[in-house]
Each structure stands twice: as structure tokens, then as C-alpha cells.
Amino acid sequence: MRARTKKILFSFSLLVFLFFYIPILFVIIFSFNDSKLGTVWTGFTLEWYGSLFKNSQLIGATLNSLYIAVITTIIATILGTLAALALHRYTFIGKKSVEFLFYIPVVIPDIVVAVALLAIYGLLNMSLGLNTAIPGHVAITISYVMLVVLARLSSFDSSLEEAAKDLGANEWQTFWRVTFPLIFPGIMAGALLAFTISLDEFVISFFTLGPGSNTLPVLVYSMVRLGVSPEVNALSTIIILLMVIVVVVVGLRMRKGENLNEKKL
Template structure:
């Protein structure tokens, strides 16, 4: 490959800097000994120690994890069925389904949050874990379906034919052929859903109730009383965990079996 022109390399570098400088500064300051924010007074991990000692933060972390796991699980369950169904009956109603399933991803989150709150109040659903899990599924489900369908498109129906011919019932085809072959996409979708759920603020803000404070909500309430280094430390942890999840998700999706079945034009 030809070497890129220097100005382009510089532009690319600047873009990355633009994206990551805030995150780097945040992580850096979380190790600052100073309690006053932006002036460097030496290296310290005291804020992390303080963080771990704070029971309300631990509660919020556990809440966040429970909600992320549940919304991921139910999104996968529904998403798998939906993705397989849409791929199998692609010629039928799948095209408008395709648009409808993606819509929640582009609807402004604040609208979605308000709308969900209205629905829950109208249906008298108590606000709390349940409402947050359902709220998160509104964006996790489309995400899961998009990722699974991308993988399913490379899935050759001849494998299902072969399995059925070898004695597999529809259920066996699903459990022995379809799901194992989708595994990289399933793991990838799960990690991504998990991350998005863990980081969500807007929808959670609207549909959360007492006793269901998640980490992003906790961060928000902490900065209302001022920017403390503790928030920096908490944010730094969340950034690292999220990036690790997204990285793993990407890794799983790119890991693939060879799908190199050629099709000849014979009857």
C-alpha cells in the first residue's frame, strides 16, 4: 500500500485527539491527589478507594449490572426469533419490518423516555427495575436484530437442508446448526447491548423509580453538587469497562467460520 500523504496522517491524528482528549484528561484527573479538580498535585488512588467505600455507589453498580444483564438477555431472546423469522420470510413483510425495527434507534432518546414514562403511568406499571429493563430493550432489541441479521445473511439455507436430511427436527436445526453458527454474532450483540444499557442515561432518567438508581444516574446526582474527583474515578472505570465490552464485541463478530460456499449455476 502507498504511504499516506503527511497532511492526511496529521488530520487523522488530530481527529483521534479530538475524540479522545476529554477521555484521557478525565482518566488522568481521576488519579490526581488534588481535591480541586484541574490542578495537578501528584499521583494518588485515593478517589478510587473512596469510591469503593461508598455503599450508594456499590448499590448503583449492582443495579446497573442487573438491569444490563436482564435487558440484554430478553433482547437476545426476542431478537434471535425476530432476526431468524425476518430472514426466513424475507420476501413477505420483512421489508417494512426492517424499517420499523430500526426506527427506535433514530427516535430522539428524550422523546422515547417521555413516551415510555407516559405509557408506564398510563398502564400503571410501577417505575423501577422492570420499567428500566423494558425501556432499555427498546434500543437493545433493534441493535441485536441488526447484528444478528447481518450474520444470518451469510447463512446458507443448504446447511439447514442438510441437517433436516440427516434427521434433525426444526428444534434440532435451531440448537445444533443455526444458533452455534450465529454464536459470534450472539456474543457480539450481547456485549454491545450490555454496554449500551450500562451507559444509558436519558431513558433511564425518565423511567427509573426509587431504589433503582443506576450508575449514570448516580454520576448525574453527584455532579449536581459539584465536580468531585470521585466522579472522575467512577467515570474512568465506566469508560474502561465500556470500551472493553465494545472491543470484545467487535472481536467476536469478526471471528468467523469460513462461509466460502460457492454456488454454481446448476439446476
């Protein structure tokens, strides 16, 4: 019975992985397709990678997306980590309400956040641009960072902080030398999640970007009516490879850091 259950679970897991990764594999394969249609294989070519870097529109939109994603990640990671520490360590009046407020952006549709921000910008008579998209991105990513860091803090041994204080460390030294290294994997995971969500965000960007300002998802959406250029497949392949490299490097460094922390302890 147990062997049969394992086979069923393995088969189901395999189907889920295939469902997720086969489309990505096709994007990578067709980035080398000689056809402009992108749906029929006509031969191998590297032409689209060469023309990609000559396409100022695609490169500009990619740089805009990276700019918004990096700023969003920095702000969301700092605020989300501080919120997680406050909710984990302290008990105060209205704590449950505050926790509930942080859960709202996770379940609320992005269109609601986008329309609300657009209304606020209209009342304040603000001109739209790249920077007006950042608050919306922060609003939806800060909660994810907080939840990931909270999950890391749930297994945190507070006796290590007490031991550091007993040995003469002050609050600041205890945080940077004990607390921060131990929760860093959670912070890094939250930061990567925030970066990915921001880079991929379409709805909020579509509503809050100014005229002439495009992010990559908004630009690709505008291309759909006339057909997506094979250069987009080439760009997607480069982004996928870069993200895989970043995740692997960060994962190895976090594992190395955890091993060092365990040896020190």
C-alpha cells in the same frame, strides 16, 4: 496519488481516534490525581480508589445500572435474534412494515420513548422503580441486536443447514449444531452493544426510575451541579478496564470458535 490518499486517510483516522480516546485517557490519569477539583494535577494518589468502595451511593447506583443492563441484554438479545431469524428466513405479508417498525427505535429520540413510557405507567397507575426502566431499555436495544444479527445472517450459507438435514438432523439439532455456532459472533456483538447502550442510557432512566432509585448516569448528572467527585473518575477507570478485558476475551473466543467451525466444515 494513491500514496497521498493513504496519508490523508491515515491522518484523518488518527485525528478521529485521538478525538475519541484522549478524553478517556484524561479520565484515567485524573483518577490518580490528589486534587478534589479534578482539573488541576497536584500529585499522585490511590485515595479515590479506596474511598470509592466506601461510597455506598456510587456502588448502589452502579449495581442498579448493572442489574438493568444485564436483564435488558438478555431480553433484547433473545428477542432481537429471533426477529432477525424470522426476517431473514421467511416471507410474509407486512414484512416490510415489520422491518420498518424495528428501525424506528434506532432513529427516534430517547426522550420520545421516555415520555411515552411515563404516560403509559401513569395510565396504568404503576409505581416507578428499577423494573419500570427495563422496558424502555429493551425497546431501544432490541433493534440494534436485530441489525447486527441480520448483518451476520446476510453472509450465512444456508446450504450448510440443508446438508445437516440431509444427514438426519432435525430442525432443533440443525439450529444448535450448525446455525447457532455460525451466527454466535453476531449474537455476542449485538449483546455487547445492547449492554453498553443500556449501561450508558440516561434519558429513559431519568424519566422511568422511581424515587430513591438511581442508575450511574442519573447519579453522575445529579453531581454535576456541585462538581463531580474524583471517585467517579476512579469508577469510570475500573469500568473502562473491565469492558476492555471483556471485549478482548470475547473477541479471542469468537475467533477461536470461528477457526474451530471452519476446521469442522
